[in-house]
Amino acid sequence: MKEGGLHSQRKKRNRGSPVLDSVDSFDEAYIRRIILTFYEKGEIPTFKNILTKVKEAPVNFEGFLTSLYKVIKRIGFSYKKVESGRKIIMERDDIVFARCKYLRTMKQNRLSENPRPEIYLDETWVNQNECISKCWTTPDGNLGPKLKTGRGARFIIVHAGGMDSFVPNGLYYYSDKKMEIRETIMIP
Incomplete structure (x- = not known):
């Protein structure tokens, strides 16, 4: 140059x-x-x-x-960090394996000569101050529910049932006044 x-x-x-x-x-x-x-x-x-x-x-x-x-x-795809509230549900391999094992066991039970009864357990909860989202009220808002839904004790209900009916003495309910972690409470 x-x-x-x-x-x-x-x-x-x-x-x-x-x-x-x-x-x-x-x-x-x-x-x-x-x-x-x-x-x-x-x-x-x-x-x-x-x-x-x-x-x-x-x-x-x-x-x-x-x-x-x-x-x-x-x-049009981009590779980026996924938000904490993922919109797509991903299944882990161990969960898929456990589901397959459960379904095989259920099938074997149903096809056996002397099948055992299938019992299902479920739980639900109701808030003490549960209220409706809409109600009639005055224009100034003086009438209507005053307590917020999240306040107060929570009543937890657990029950077991089968094909024909609920399990006798299978109902268990308790009040979770302190909002303790539910998993630590043992069901009798």
Whole structure:
């Protein structure tokens, strides 16, 4: 280079990528469907899982993780931290396994010659000051419920029942005045 001469900035070349250019709108729609299917099944769509699926027919994607990342961004997905109140329910593998084991046990019981009765346990609660959300009141608001719903004692009701009726002496109820943690109270 000569000193004192004029120099222009290098122009950026926008070179295309054969892998990215080969992904058409059909492939993009199929990749979108793959990601949504993971969520429908309750699985987390990782790049590795998605890449495995898109390398199969009909997409036959020839790129790797970086190219797949660019395609997924182009489709409109973004990779970011998930909020604490997740909108999509994910199931853990151990929960899925426990459900399958439970269903197999129930099926074996129902098909056996001498099936044991199926008993189900449930609980509910009622707040002492539970009130309706709407009621007739005067324009100045002097009439109507004064207590907030969350105040006061909570009554917890537990009962067990089967196909024919409730279990005799299966009803258990108590008042949780101090709002103690319910899991620490033992059911007799």
